[in-house]
Amino acid sequence: MSLAKNIICNTKAVGAEYLELGIDTLSQDNIVKDIPVVNTVTSIFRIGSSVRDAFFCKKLIKFLYHMDEIPLNERQKFYDKLKKDDKDFGEKLIYTLDSLDEVKKAEYLVKLYKGYSDDKINYQEFRRLSIALVQLFIGDIEYVKINASEEIVKGVTGRVLNSVGLSRKITVVESSDFNAGDEEPFYFTTLAFKLRDCLRD
Numbered sequence: 672m673s674l675a676k677n678i679i680c681n682t683k684a685v686g687a688e689y690l691e692l693g694i695d696t697l698s699q700d701n702i703v704k705d706i707p708v709v710n711t712v713t714s715i716f717r718i719g720s721s722v723r724d725a726f727f728c729k730k731l732i733k734f735l736y737h738m739d740e741i742p743l744n745e746r747q748k749f750y751d752k753l754k755k756d757d758k759d760f761g762e763k764l765i766y767t768l769d770s771l772d773e774v775k776k777a778e779y780l781v782k783l784y785k786g787y788s789d790d791k792i793n794y795q796e797f798r799r800l801s802i803a804l805v806q807l808f809i810g811d812i813e814y815v816k817i818n819a820s821e822e823i824v825k826g827v828t829g830r831v832l833n834s835v836g837l838s839r840k841i842t843v844v845e846s847s848d849f850n851a852g853d854e855e856p857f858y859f860t861t862l863a864f865k866l867r868d869c870l871r872d
Contacts, residue, residue, distance in 0.1 A: 733777040749788030756794040770805045786869035803835040819867035829857035837863040
């Protein structure tokens with residue numbers, strides 16, 4: 672079985688008790704070896720006992736735990752779909768997990784995979800949103816999840832979301848109702864609505 676298929680489909684050994692393990696505990700080799708998929712990944716990539724390595728394991732465990740909530744037949748379906756759209760998606764999954772700065776984002780990454788599997792987003796949108804997940808402050812991601820609508824987003828949040836395609840600047844014609852002293856206004860984009868729908872599912 673390929674590494675990617677292992678990660679997507681072989682998740683049963685990851686129980687809720689592993690979610691509570693701290694980085695100090697995960698840095699111990701015997702703990703990681705008790706979780707087959709995690710042990711496989713750490714062995715292939717020679718992941719050791721540094722803080723960064725333990726943090727990667729924590730994110731991987733979170734990802735696997737939430738992936739296991741999706742029925743196996745659905746996971747098999749989107750594994751086959753992913754393999755067809757991008758033969759290197761397994762490497763990109765590992766790189767994305769490694770790049771996440773919050774464990775919670777690993778759960779959101781699973782939701783993006785499910786959104787892609789359910790045809791809520793296409794593969795290009797999936798990749799764009801995966802990159803946004805890496806780059807954004809988690810508070811801004813939560814903001815999109817809760818607030819993405821036809822309403823306006825302003826200030827720093829609007830500018831940051833604009834940098835990853837989740838908001839767009841309001842045009843001169845559209846901004847006629849705003850005063851010069853107001854914070855720069857933005858509208859959420861269709862991609863932001865799709866992210867919201869994936870995260871709420």
